Amino acid sequence: MTLKETPFLNPDFSLKELFTHIAKIGRTVLEVDGCTIYRLEADGETLTPVAAEVSAFAEEVLSTNISVNDSFTGESVKAGQALIFNDAGVISGGHHIPGTPVETDERILASPFIIDGEVFAAMCLDRKGTFFIGAELALAEAFAAYASRGIKTAQNFWKLQNKIEELKQKQEKKLAPEEYFRIVLENLTEAAFVSRGGMLMFVNSAASEIFASPAEKLIFRTFAEFVHPDDRDIAFENHINWRNGGQFPHTFVLRILDKENYQKSVEVNSIMIEWESEPAVLNFMNDITEK
Numbered sequence: 065m066t067l068k069e070t071p072f073l074n075p076d077f078s079l080k081e082l083f084t085h086i087a088k089i090g091r092t093v094l095e096v097d098g099c100t101i102y103r104l105e106a107d108g109e110t111l112t113p114v115a116a117e118v119s120a121f122a123e124e125v126l127s128t129n130i131s132v133n134d135s136f137t138g139e140s141v142k143a144g145q146a147l148i149f150n151d152a153g154v155i156s157g158g159h160h161i162p163g164t165p166v167e168t169d170e171r172i173l174a175s176p177f178i179i180d181g182e183v184f185a186a187m188c189l190d191r192k193g194t195f196f197i198g199a200e201l202a203l204a205e206a207f208a209a210y211a212s213r214g215i216k217t218a219q220n221f222w223k224l225q226n227k228i229e230e231l232k233q234k235q236e237k238k239l240a241p242e243e244y245f246r247i248v249l250e251n252l253t254e255a256a257f258v259s260r261g262g263m264l265m266f267v268n269s270a271a272s273e274i275f276a277s278p279a280e281k282l283i284f285r286t287f288a289e290f291v292h293p294d295d296r297d298i299a300f301e302n303h304i305n306w307r308n309g310g311q312f313p314h315t316f317v318l319r320i321l322d323k324e325n326y327q328k329s330v331e332v333n334s335i336m337i338e339w340e341s342e343p344a345v346l347n348f349m350n351d352i353t354e355k
Contacts, residue, residue, distance in 0.1 A: 082218055083115035083185070086211045090187060091117040094204060096173075097191040100125055102137060104183055111137060111186060124163040135159035137174040137188040144183060146175035146205045150195045169193050173200060175208040179216050187211075213315040217333035220348060224248060242266075242339050245346075255351070258337070260344035262286050274330065274351050276322035292319035292327065317352070328353045 083101045091099040098118035102111035109132045116125040132138035136158050140147045152158050153170035160166065173196045177185040187208055189196075228244045242258075246266060249256045255271035257264055264282050272279040275290060291299050295318045314334045319327055333348045 079218075080114055082215060084117070086214075087115040087117040087187075090189065090207060090211075093207060094173075094189055094200065096189040098125075098189070100188045100190075101177075102130065102186050102188065104132070104141060104185055109133060111135065111141070114185075121161070121164045124161050128161050130159040136172050137186050140174035141176050141183050141186050144176060144178065146173065146201050146208065148173050148196045148201055152190075167192055171196050173204050175204045177208055177212045177215065179212050179219075185215075210315065213331075213333060217315065217335055217348060220254075220333070221335050221346070224346075240340075245337070245339070255349040257282075257287075257347050257349065258339055258344055259287050259347060260339055260342060262288060265339055265344060271349055274322065274328065274349060275320075276324050276326065290320045290322070292321055295319050 083103075087099045087101050090096075090101075098116070100116040100118065101114055103114050104110075105112055111130045111132060113126045113128065113130075116122045118125055130137060132141050134157075136147070136149045136152055138159075139149075139157070149155075149158070149172040152172040153166070153168040158172070169192050171191055171194065173189040175187050175189075176183040177187065187204070189204065224245075227248045231244055231247060232238075245258065249258075249266065249268045252268060253270060255274050256268050257271045258266040263284055263286050265284075267275070267279040267282045269279065272282060275282055288296060288300070299316070299318050315331065316334075317329065317331050319329050321327055329352050331350045331352050333350075334345050337344055337346045
């Protein structure tokens with residue numbers, strides 16, 4: 065399984081379920097014996113296990129918090145980058161989980177999950193025998209970055225749901241579900257649009273600025289019209305692979321051409337919703353042309 069083929073989750077999942085799903089994918093993609101994901105607590109010093117995809121001792125792993133200052137995973141959190149510890153079983157600095165055997169040939173690769181420049185979680189990969197190499201370090205960093213973007217999309221969606229619930233409580237007249245989406249999305253500073261069957265159904269003001277066209281003139285046009293010709297095939301293939309996976313959210317980067325034919329690079333984070341009682345996709349879009 066490649067990163068491009070990696071599915072993500074349904075927005076109705078809890079954070080624990082999301083982390084569990086990511087841990088399963090991480091263990092498969094990175095071909096390790098175990099993958100444990102820890103949440104960094106507000107004190108900045110405690111790592112709490114949230115999900116563990118391991119061959120044994122899952123209960124012990126999930127019941128043991130570890131310290132940022134006394135663990136290999138913590139070292140990656142402090143460094144803000146993935147680190148390899150191929151001699152983890154014989155050097156000091158690690159945290160031994162009570163009730164688990166001491167393995168002298170244990171290898172560890174740890175990587176933080178970072179959102180908006182802040183570490184919020186960390187992934188610990190372990191296996192016995194075979195050393196981790198640089199290519200796996202790069203893959204782990206890419207996976208952690210990919211997972212972080214997916215988690216941020218889910219968090220944005222959960223915040224959106226909360227705003228919709230608040231709006232429902234304030235509104236005396238009950239509206240159709242998509243009308244609540246319209247109201248909340250239009251008030252976002254972040255660019256967002258809804259597509260169904262590849263067609264634009266709603267575009268907020270921030271997204272219309274990226275497309276360089278009034279929102280009303282974008283409705284019922286296809287998103288593919290704006291994708292750079294050289295990116296259309298891979299964008300279509302990527303989208304089909306994602307939809308077939310049946311899991312969300314999903315993140316991708318491509319080039320678009322706006323109304324003035326100006327080329328822009330955008331990062332799109334997508335998640336499945338329902339629009340007018342039919343499956344649709346909510347997309348958060350970020351212009352990264354200048355980055």
